[in-house]
Amino acid sequence: DQQVKQNSPSLSVQEGRISILNCDYTNSMFDYFLWYKKYPAEGPTFLISISSIKDKNEDGRFTVFLNKSAKHLSLHIVPSQPGDSAVYFCAASAGTGTASKLTFGTGTRLQVTL
């Protein structure tokens, strides 16, 4: 039972354009959501998070949007850069907003082309 889903296994975007990565969840108890970026054989790197009491959080080129009614969140990267090429994971946790027990999606591989 995949409680966090990233339905697009891969995404290709031109440098300078917007990258939009999507994530859906089924567990209504999730109240804290995070995005991580990962390179092969390395640990995930935290990008940005959002609490369920908000619908948007922004940090530099990264913005996360949360639609609780649709159980959907998205990560926008503007403008996209070649260094953004990596696998992006959406993660969620339930209860108290802690990030200590995360349920991950299957990841979306982003390729930013020149």
Add this chain to the structure above:
Amino acid sequence: KAGVTQTPRYLIKTRGQQVTLSCSPISGHRSVSWYQQTPGQGLQFLFEYFSETQRNKGNFPGRFSGRQFSNSRSEMNVSTLELGDSALYLCASSFGGQGEAFFGQGTRLTVV
């Protein structure tokens, strides 16, 4: 400040053996969680320790165990290794309340 440190980075073990992996969290972080990443199952939560107590546990067999010391460093042990235990094992630390979890670089375990 120093990040999350996992040792060793790479490990090769024989089926049936046991293995211990180590994780040193970011200074001041009291929560340490362990995850297993495999190509087939993705990133899966193993367990979390907070103040030397296991606070959460994922759906893994009892062969997987862990502990946390008073300085928040954590160890994970896998007994009677199986070929399917080959994976990247990741440790993450956080304050234990609100806030993101920071991951180490992982230990790549290969069981032959």
